[in-house]
C-alpha cells in the first residue's frame with residue numbers, strides 16, 4: 001500500500017492507502033475524494049482528473065507522456081508546472097507519502 | 108407526442124423532502140445521485156441497480172480490463188463506503204419491475220415496493236441481439252457488462268480463433284486486445300467499411316490498415332447468416348460463423364458488437380413518451396414532470412424536433428447533471444458538442460461533434476504517421492472533428508464547437524493555421 005494524501009478543493013485532507021499499480025485517480029474515485037471527475041475512466045481522454053503534485057514530490061513522479069501533456073494544455077483550472085493527470089500517475093513504493101492537491105474545477 | 112408537457116413545470120424537490128429514487132446504478136444513475144447531493148438536496152436518495160456491484164466504468168471493459176491492465180476493483184467508480192459517506196443508498200442486484208405513476212410507487216423484482224417523490228430513469232442499454240440461428244451457442248458473447256467481460260476473459264484464455272461480428276468501436280477494441288494476445292482474429296462487417304455509421308472513409312481506411320498490420324483479417328460486406336455448432340459431443344459450442352455468400356469462418360469464440368438497444372421498456376409500460384428511447388428534453392425531463400431520464404436509455408428531442416441518441420460517457424454524465432437539476436427545479440440544458448473516444452492498439456481516436464450529414468471532409472496531418480485529423484463540414488460550417496493521436500486538435504475542437512465557432516475547410520487543411528485562433 002502506498003499512502004497518498006489528497007487535499008480536496010475545500011482544503012480538507014484525506015489520507016488513503018492506495019494499492020500499488022492503481023492510479024491516483026482510481027483510488028480517489030473509489031474512495032469518494034471530491035474534486036476529481038475522471039469521465040474517461042483513466043484513458044487520458046477527458047482531462048477531468050487534473051491534480052497538482054506537491055512541489056516536494058514533483059520530481060519523484062515519472063514524467064508525463066506526450067498525450068498527457070497535450071491534455072494538460074486543456075485542463076479547466078489553472079495549469080501549473082506541477083499539474084498532472086491523476087489517472088496517469090501509478091502508485092509505487094517510491095511515492096509513499098505523496099501529497100496531491102485538487103483544483104476547484106475539472107470541467 | 109405532447110412536447111408541451113416535457114417543457115412543463117417540474118416537481119421541485121425541497122431539501123429534506125424525498126425520497127428520490129434512481130433506477131439504474133450505472134454511469135448516469137450515479138451522476139444523478141451525486142449531483143443531487145452536490146446541488147444541496149438533503150433528502151433520501153436511493154439508487155436501484157440490477158447488477159450485483161457498485162457503479163463501474165464501462166469503457167475499460169473492452170480496453171484495459173480485458174487486456175489485464177486493470178482489475179475489477181479499479182473499474183469501480185465509487186466503492187460502497189464512498190456512497191454511504193454521501194448518504195446514497197444502493198440497492199444492488201435487484202431490478203425495478205414496474206412504475207405506478209398514479210401512486211408514485213415502484214415495484215422491485217423481489218416484490219419490494221418503493222415510494223418516490225422524484226424519479227430518475229438511468230437504465231442504460233443492452234447489446235442488440237444477433238438475429239440469426241445459432242446466436243445462443245456457448246462462447247458467443249456480447250460485451251456490455253462486467254459479468255459479460257469476465258466470461259469473455261475466461262473463454263479468451265483457451266480460444267485461438269476469434270471472430271468479431273460488427274466492425275464498430277466495441278468490436279474493434281476487442282479485436283485489438285485479442286490480436287495483441289496473439290489470437291487469430293477475423294472481423295466481419297456487413298457494411299463496406301469500418302465504423303461506417305460514424306466516421307468518414309479516411310478514418311475507416313486508416314483503421315482497416317491498422318488492424319491489418321496487426322494481423323487481423325477484416326472482411327467487409329460480410330453478412331452473417333448463421334453460427335454453427337461443433338459436430339459431435341460439444342454441439343452447443345460455437346465452431347464457425349457462416350456468411351450469406353456461403354463462406355465459413357472457424358471460431359472458438361465469437362463477439363457480437365452490432366449496436367445497442369435502449370432499456371426503455373419500463374418507461375414505455377408506464378406510459379412515458381418513448382421513441383428510439385425515453386424521450387427527454389435538453390434538461391432531461393420526460394413527459395411526466397416527476398420523472399427525469401438520462402444516459403443511454405434516452406433520446407433527446409432537439410429544438411428542430413428531431414431526436415438525438417447518444418451512447419457515450421459524456422452524454423451519461425451531462426444528462427445526469429441536467430436530470431438532477433431538473434428534479435430540483437432548475438434548468439440545466441445539455442448543449443455541449445458530443446465527444447467520444449476509442450483506444451485501439453497504441454492509437455487514440457477522439458471525436459467531437461456530430462458528423463452526420465457532412466458534405467465536405469478535409470484531412471490535416473498524415474495518416475501514415477498515425478497522427479491526423481478529419482474535419483467535417485456542412486454548408487461550409489464545421490460540424491465535427493475526428494482526431495487520431497492528436498489530443499490537442501481534439502481539445503481545441505471541443506472549445507471551437509462548444510462556442511459555435513467555425514473555420515474554413517482551407518484553414519482546417521492548412522497545418523500552418525493555428526486552430527486555437529478559431530477557438531477564441
Ligand SMILES: Cc1cc2nc3c(=O)[nH]c(=O)nc-3n(C[C@H](O)[C@H](O)[C@H](O)COP(=O)(O)OP(=O)(O)OC[C@H]3O[C@@H](n4cnc5c(N)ncnc54)[C@H](O)[C@@H]3O)c2cc1C
Nearest residue numbers: 131133134135157165166202203231402403418419420423
Ligand atoms: C465495452 C464498452 C466500451 C465503451 N467505451 C466507451 C468509450 O470509449 N467512450 C465512451 O464515451 N463511451 C463508451 N461506452 C459507452 C458508455 O459506457 C455508456 O454510454 C455509459 O455507460 C452509459 O451510462 P448509463 O448510465 O446510461 O448506462 P449504463 O452504464 O449501462 O448503466 C445502466 C444500468 O442500469 C441497469 N438497469 C437497467 N434496467 C434496470 C432496471 N429495470 N432496474 C434496475 N437497474 C436497471 C443496468 O443493468 C446498468 O447497470 C462503452 C460501453 C461499453 C459497454
Ligand code: FES
Nearest residue numbers: 042044047049087
Ligand atoms: S480520467 Fe480522463 S484523463 Fe484522467
